Amino acid sequence: MDEKPTSEQKRExxxxxWLEAKDVEFTNPKAKKAYQERVTRFIKVFxxxxxxxxxxxxxxxxxxxxxxxITLKEAMEDNKKLCKAYRxxxxxxxxxxxxxxxxxxxxxxxxxxxxxxxKWPGHGLPNDASMQQFVEREYMKADEYDLFLEDLTDYCxxxxxxxxxGALAP
Numbered sequence: 816m817d818e819k820p821t822s823e824q825k826r827e828x829x830x831x832x833w834l835e836a837k838d839v840e841f842t843n844p845k846a847k848k849a850y851q852e853r854v855t856r857f858i859k860v861f862x863x864x865x866x867x868x869x870x871x872x873x874x875x876x877x878x879x880x881x882x883x884x885i886t887l888k889e890a891m892e893d894n895k896k897l898c899k900a901y902r903x904x905x906x907x908x909x910x911x912x913x914x915x916x917x918x919x920x921x922x923x924x925x926x927x928x929x930x931x932x933x934k935w936p937g938h939g940l941p942n943d944a945s946m947q948q949f950v951e952r953e954y955m956k957a958d959e960y961d962l963f964l965e966d967l968t969d970y971c972x973x974x975x976x977x978x979x980x981g982a983l984a985p
Contacts, residue, residue, distance in 0.1 A: 830854075833854055834854045852867075853912070856870050856911060857870055871909070872911060875913070875914075877890075879916070882907075885897075885900055886945075887919070887935070887945055887947075888935075888936035888942050888944070890919050891936065892922045892923070894921065897916055897919055900916075901915060922938065925938070926938065928983070929980060929981025929982045931952075931980065931981050932952065932979045933947050933949060933950060934947065934948045954978050954979055955975065
């Protein structure tokens, strides 16, 4: 009978896979070496060992857009400009890890689904707005908690999504 691996064994296997990065194509040996140094740094921190230096994580938000000279509106409307801006930021600032442009949605996709819970530049906000704005509404009513707890998927499909995305309204 095979013994189930311990959580520590699973963690070490994950670290080894992370460090190996066999599915990653590095542009050159220097890039691979830098990646392995960053991974080793994090592994040491996770293992409560002293790394060569403190890992640097830049929670930059939308700053890469402005650093590259584009607006949020441009980034939301042109994915190539968005990617170029984040690449410039990543190349110019040395960071051990970074969160990408996940909080910069496509304006076209948001318009197609008729996103009702967010305003963005050119869609409810001035073109030069520097951030999106959440539209506060009662997306979940007080008497719906039991429905939510009973079947989250059904609740989201029948109640939440139709209230927050106009394209899914009844």
